[in-house]
Amino acid sequence: MEWHQIPLGLLQTNCYIVSKKDNSCLIFDPGEEAGKLSSFIQEKQLTPLAIILTHAHFDHIGAVEEIRQEFNIPVYIHEKEADWLVDPTLNGSQLFEIGKLVKGNRADYVLKNERELEIGEFIFQIAKTPGHSPGSLSFYFKEAGFVIAGDALFSGSIGRTDLPGGDHAQLLKSIHEQLLILPEETIVLPGHGPATTIGQEMDSNPFLNGF
Template identity: 75%
Template sequence: MEWNQIPLGPLQTNCYVLSNENKACLIFDPGEESAKLSSFLKQKGLKPLAIVLTHAHFDHIGAVDDIREEFGIPVYIHEKEAEWLPDPALNGSHLFKVGKLIKAKPADHIITGEKELSIGEFTFTIFETPGHSPGSISLYFKDAELVVAGDALFNGSIGRTDLPGGNHQQLLDSIHAKLLTLPEETEVLPGHGPATTVGQEMDSNPFLNGF
């Protein structure tokens, strides 16, 4: 499996494209600049199967409708943020006023609980990792030794918790219970900034020391 990190939009939110040898791919958090993302997919000859959202803040969902419609693919989101997609007051686009208000169409599939999910040839484990937002999830691909962590865990930092529904202690609990229990070599693909590993964050992340 191959992954590509594509920073999109004014906040340079990381969109990830995970693809296999058959050119099938999953798209995670298409935050903005749908034309840029579409061009990348076509240049690589990739065949998108679905969009999976780690959470529904505006900077992670801005290109959802364009990409969904262009490639005719479904969207997955956690049940606790299903109502956020069409509501700028919930997804935060009315608050930050970065670009347009985001009013995406409802998701096609609602994720409930922690489970193993298969989409086409891809199988991964869903971890609920709230704290940055109530419906934040992380997607663990055991065979590929990587986890798409959204805005839960960053390289040397953690997600902000001062937005509606955020909870600092809950985020720390999520990180320690769900992410730091993964093998230390697991690559962590965060919503912003460079990738890291579980082991690196265990050793050097100042927000996790002394927990």
């Protein structure tokens, strides 16, 4: 199994493509620049099976509709942010005045209390990691040794909590109870910036000290 990090849009939001040897793949957080993302998929001759969202802020969902329609694949999102895909006031594109309103169709699958998801040959664990947003999720690929953490945990930082629905105490609780319990060698794939590891953040992330 391989993962590919593709920064997209003005905020350089990390989209992740996770692929297997049979060239099937999953797309996490297609935030913008659908053409760039599509070109990468075609160049690698990949076959997308689904779009999966860590959360639904505008910079993580801007290319959802174009990619969904191009490859005719379903979209997965947590129930607490199901309305955000269709409402620019909720996903932040209206608040931040980014030049366009991000508004699409509803997700095909709404995640509630699932702990594991199986799509094609992919099997991975789901962890609720709210705090940055109320429906934030992280996705742990145990055998491959990485977790897609969205905007919960970054290299040397954590997600902002000053947006609607954000909660700083809840975010710290999520990180400690859902992410820092993973093996220290686990690679953390964040929504922005470079990859890190659980061990590195345990040792040096200033936002996690003294929790």
